[in-house]
Amino acid sequence: MSNLVQRFKYPGDQAIVNKLANHIETSNESELFHIDVYSLANQWNVSKKDLLELFIRGLHEGIFRMEWEYHCPRCGGIANETLFIHEAKSINCCDICKIEFSNKLDVNIEVFFSIHPEVRNISLEFKDNYLKSNKDNITATKMIRWKNPFSIYGVDIIQNPVFRELMEGEVLAPDQSLELMKCTLLFTDIKGSTQMYNDLGDSRAFQLVREHFRIIFEVIKRSNGIPVKTIGDAVMGAFSNKTEGLKAALEAQKSLIEFYRSKPENEKIEVKIGLNSGTTIIVTLNGKLDYFGSTVNMAARIQSIANPNEIVLPMNIFEDEECNEIISSYAKTITKSKTTFKGLNGEYNVYHIVLN
Numbered sequence: 001m002s003n004l005v006q007r008f009k010y011p012g013d014q015a016i017v018n019k020l021a022n023h024i025e026t027s028n029e030s031e032l033f034h035i036d037v038y039s040l041a042n043q044w045n046v047s048k049k050d051l052l053e054l055f056i057r058g059l060h061e062g063i064f065r066m067e068w069e070y071h072c073p074r075c076g077g078i079a080n081e082t083l084f085i086h087e088a089k090s091i092n093c094c095d096i097c098k099i100e101f102s103n104k105l106d107v108n109i110e111v112f113f114s115i116h117p118e119v120r121n122i123s124l125e126f127k128d129n130y131l132k133s134n135k136d137n138i139t140a141t142k143m144i145r146w147k148n149p150f151s152i153y154g155v156d157i158i159q160n161p162v163f164r165e166l167m168e169g170e171v172l173a174p175d176q177s178l179e180l181m182k183c184t185l186l187f188t189d190i191k192g193s194t195q196m197y198n199d200l201g202d203s204r205a206f207q208l209v210r211e212h213f214r215i216i217f218e219v220i221k222r223s224n225g226i227p228v229k230t231i232g233d234a235v236m237g238a239f240s241n242k243t244e245g246l247k248a249a250l251e252a253q254k255s256l257i258e259f260y261r262s263k264p265e266n267e268k269i270e271v272k273i274g275l276n277s278g279t280t281i282i283v284t285l286n287g288k289l290d291y292f293g294s295t296v297n298m299a300a301r302i303q304s305i306a307n308p309n310e311i312v313l314p315m316n317i318f319e320d321e322e323c324n325e326i327i328s329s330y331a332k333t334i335t336k337s338k339t340t341f342k343g344l345n346g347e348y349n350v351y352h353i354v355l356n
């Protein structure tokens with residue numbers, strides 16, 4: 001058992017690792033098939049986030065394996081099942097309903113962890129019974145209700161910073177994409193970086209830019225988001241909900257302003273931040289999962305109108321009740337302005353936030 005404990009390589013509280021290792025050793029087979037991670041977290045009085053991280057580490061170490069299930073939006077049945085993301089398809093077909101549907105990470109894709117057969121060999125019967133009971137339910141009731149408060153969705157895995165770090169190679173096939181109905185994108189950029197590269201030389205300037213990446217990446221991860229990539233001196237981050245994205249934007253700006261306050265004038269970096277929220281698609285680009293679509297483009301455009309040390313938000317984030325409360329606890333000034341975006345009709349309301 002001690003061997004199993006070490007295999008997790010979990011940097012947090014070892015008491016959770018001991019509990020989980022003990023659970024694996026002592027549970028009967030049925031409890032190790034489709035393990036109910038979030039119920040266990042409740043039972044053990046640990047955070048869902050910490051236990052999910054531990055399962056992801058276990059996945060990486062070959063203690064668990066994952067099952068991705070693609071539910072039919074009409075009957076709820078399992079239209080497809082894969083062990084890896086790279087086997088996922090944009091579109092699946094339900095044999096019962098005879099319909100085609102596109103897969104959505106936060107709507108119809110459910111993820112399970114089961115013990116890896118090399119750790120405990122559980123009989124195939126469990127899976128057969130599970131699939132059969134799903135089918136039987138549909139025959140009897142015309143649909144199954146699979147969603148419950150403990151469901152883990154595809155988005156919870158794909159947008160988990162530990163998963164993205166450890167399982168970097170787990171990406172979609174080049175010709176496939178998955179939809180994400182709710183995503184918040186954050187873009188940052190540096191004010192006058194050309195000037196800084198000229199004044200300090202490439203090497204010193206890059207050192208400073210890298211330091212500012214580190215600060216932004218840390219804040220994104222702390223807010224349960226993932227740093228998707230850097231583009232030149234800019235950063236792109238993704239979040240599953242508006243409030244976490246907003247908190248990251250505010251905290252990043254606050255941390256950066258504090259960090260540069262005492263620095264010499266020519267080494268001060270000022271950052272412009274923009275956020276946007278909406279639907280996106282996830283694809284693989286340059287061997288990594290990446291985000292595409294009009295929500296992403298708009299996030300970049302919103303960022304481009306921010307002034308240094310500001311955060312600019314669209315109406316759908318600013319007017320969200322929970323977001324509005326968070327903003328009022330950080331903002332010194334809020335300025336509403338109307339703007340147009342090249343290629344898009346009409347005027348858009350945006351809000352410029354300056355921190356306390």
Ligand SMILES: [Zn+2]
Pocket residue numbers: 072073074075076077094095096097098
């Ligand atoms: Zn169906």
